[in-house]
Amino acid sequence: MAEEADFKCLRCGHRFKAPYSPKDEPQERACPQCGSNSVRRIKEKAKGK
Amino acid sequence: MTDVGRHPRIELLTLSEVVDVQGYIGNFRIKVLRKARYVDEKECTACSDCLEVCPVTKPNEFDLGLSTRKAIYQPFPQAVPSAFVLNLEDCLGNNPIACGKCAEACDLKCIDYDMQDKEVEFRVGTVIVATGMDVYDPTELDEFGYTRFENVITSLEFERLINSGGPTEGHLIRPTDWQLPKRVAFIQCIGSRSEKRGNPYCSNICCMNTVKDSLLIKDHWPEVEIKVFYMDIRAFGKGFEDLYKRSKAAGVMYIRGIPGDIREDPEAKNLILLSEDRNEGKVVEHEVDMVILSVGLVPNSDSPIIRQLLTLSQTSDGFFMEAHPKLLPVDAPTKGVFFAGCAEAPKDIKDSVTQASAAASRANILMSAGKITIEAITSHIDEELCKACGICARVCPYHAIEFDKEKKLPARVIEASCHGCGACAAECTFGAITMRHFTDQQIISQIESALGENPQDKVVVFACNWCSYAGGDFAGISRLQYPPSVRIIRTMCSGRVDEKFVLHAFKLGAPIVLVSGCHFADCHYISANRWTQKRVEKLWDKLEKKGVRPERLQLEWISAAEGLKFAKVMKEMEELRKGVTMEEIEYTQKEL
Incomplete structure (x- = not known):
């Protein structure tokens, strides 16, 4: 099963899950809500914030 | 193909695989693995004596399994050279108890079970990729x-x-x-x-x-x-x-x-x-x-290997991407490499022949001239400042930077290969790389000029030359309105946008900074914009650590055809700008 990670859109604030593996090549990501590419992966230790 | 096989100035390598490509336009060094045929192709007359005695029967790949072949066979009727090949995986072997019948039947003694694969190296000036589909x-x-x-x-x-x-x-x-x-x-x-x-x-x-x-x-x-x-x-x-x-x-x-x-x-x-x-x-x-x-x-299943060997780019459908769809339709982004046939996109015989002729002509122009004129926008490494860390060589999508890991000698730019994306200059932490015509000083001066007056009312936009800046142009010629607070700074590639440019803009009081470039599949510098994304992600972390909202640094991929998107994103930037307070800006200026 593909690994997933949490992402946050820095444009509209929407949070979502998407396939992610640290071994993968960088991918073009877009927010499913607003379509922005300012999508930031929420790292494990920052999840609580 | 027979004419090609007979041509005195064409060396045809069949049963061969390119395993390594080094160098650059005019000076490619190509290593080829010549696989053992186990039949002397110069002596074999394809008389079929061996075929008649071979006891092995296997599906014929050329007929898609609709017929059979022997372990020794001619791959297809018009194969060049017209010689048999022995598939050792199917063959029962030379052991007389097991078989060895083909060697016995061959009067010319062409069959050699001990033949070995061998690696050969060539020096070539240009490469045509015609790997099919x-x-x-x-x-x-x-x-x-x-x-x-x-x-x-x-x-x-x-x-x-x-x-x-x-x-x-x-x-x-x-x-x-x-x-x-x-x-x-x-x-x-x-x-x-x-x-x-x-x-x-x-x-x-x-x-x-x-x-x-x-x-x-x-x-x-x-x-x-x-x-x-x-x-x-x-x-x-x-x-x-x-x-x-x-x-x-x-x-x-x-x-x-x-x-x-x-x-x-x-x-x-x-x-x-x-x-x-x-x-x-x-x-x-x-x-x-x-x-x-x-x-x-x-796309050919081996395309990813070819892509790596020749530092090519693939479109989202997996076919190789040309340097420009209209102006350079047979050129690869790597100088001196051209495409022919379905390697670049699905096409029929007529189009394949047309493209092959064009590719041959393009290659011939270079080979006949014997020299090339390169763009002035290339990077230059100051040997005194270079610490031989090798990061520049790692980020260069064209392998245009030579770096000796063992000897730790300063890196050197091969200007004939450099396309001027500037990713190396943006990644160099020692300031050893100068990007001609897009120097740090030039870009910083533009930032300072853009934020000279009322910086809190401005949005700084770094736009790549080929896509985002062209998208802005398209928005302009389409008479699309976008806020006048936007200040666009053009770089050849978004990969040129150095961390220090972004931080400098924030230090001067910019409320919002946008980094924009080509969509991943459209990057004119193969993969340079992947480094943009990595750099922006690092900057988000850095800003957050300093207590600055990462939302103030935005990233967007806008193509040349997306004028509407460009205008829409600029309006969104203006909305974000309105949400940034003077206190935030002053805090950022103090912290950075």
């Missing part, structure tokens, strides 16, 4: 029954069936009873033009291939009833529409609508197709003797 495997489209029903075959298998040199010597038979089918159905767009399964693109050749096949059947067996199920017939080339009309005039029925299901009559082995006739608007059953799936084209 594969055909789509329809196994996943279970509704068409390719793996369940013997009388469902692909268009490529059909080509072998009706070829006079094929397994049936050109006789059209259906696989279950070896009789001439009386009713044949072609189903178009198998693996093409589908967003869900297969590929979203049109494979270009399948419509005309079916039209040609239908005429071929009608010429030889006029009594055969032919039905073609299609979405659209794309007969766009010279003479294609005439051929399509000829096919219809010959009695071929064209039915708009792809069958949703195929069932088999278990006794007669006939096939029942259930389809909606979109012209008539009703569901109809069609009983036929044989179904031919018109399969699409897919």
